[in-house]
Amino acid sequence: MAKVDRRILKTQEALKKAVIDLMSEKNFDDITIQDLSDRANVSRGTIYLHYMDKFDLLDKLIEEHINVLREMCKSAAELDFTESTLMWTQYFELHYSFFSMMLASKGAPYFRGRFLDLLIEELTNEVEVTKGKNEKLNENLLVRFIASAYVGVVEWWFTNDKPVPHPILAEQLGTLLERNV
Incomplete structure (x- = not known):
């Protein structure tokens, strides 16, 4: 794999930070390329070297975080739900500004x-509907129910400015997942 120039990485990181910072100040639709250029301290032309437009920038930022979460799932395959949820909540904590902007505001419903x-x-591979308490339940309905509840709890956590520490969130979400999956 070719080594990426540090200047390119630095520019892309500045643009990612700029879009998140600007979204905390105004609606995404109101952010201009000039706003991004000014905030990231790069020229408008530089932005277009890396991204087609502001939507492409946001899309790539979202995709980056989704891919990290997906990889965490793969690496946590042998962990129980509490341990794997702890990995996610630590990541949420580390990237608080991104996730709070995506989940606690109306800024990017696409992310949700x-x-x-x-x-x-x-969760599709984790749910057991052939025996036990979930027997005879529709698998798609059960998976959607659990996933929606998980997203809702994480949204609540960000919307309410982390009312419980992330390890407590992970422990309790993990327990709820264990009970229902």
Whole structure:
């Protein structure tokens, strides 16, 4: 794999930070390329070297975080739900500004859908509907229910400015997942 120039990475990181910062100040639709250029301290032309437009920038930023969460799922395959949820909540904490902007504001409803889709994809293989308390339940309905509840709790956590520490969130979400999957 070719080594990426540090200047390119630095520019892309500045643009990602700029879009998140600007979204905390105004609606995404009101952010201009000039706003991004000014905030990231790069020329407008530089932005277009890396991204087609502001939507492409946001899309790539969302995709980056979704891919990290997907990889975490793969690496946590042998962990229980509490341990794997702890990995996610640590990541949420580390990237608080991004996730709070995506989940606690009206700024990017597209992210919520992508996040929900990821959870549905990951939980589909975990749900057992052939025996026990979930016997005879519709698998798709159960998976959607659990994934929607998970997204809702994470949204609540961000909307309410982390009312419980992330390890407590992970422990309790993990327990709820264990009970229902």
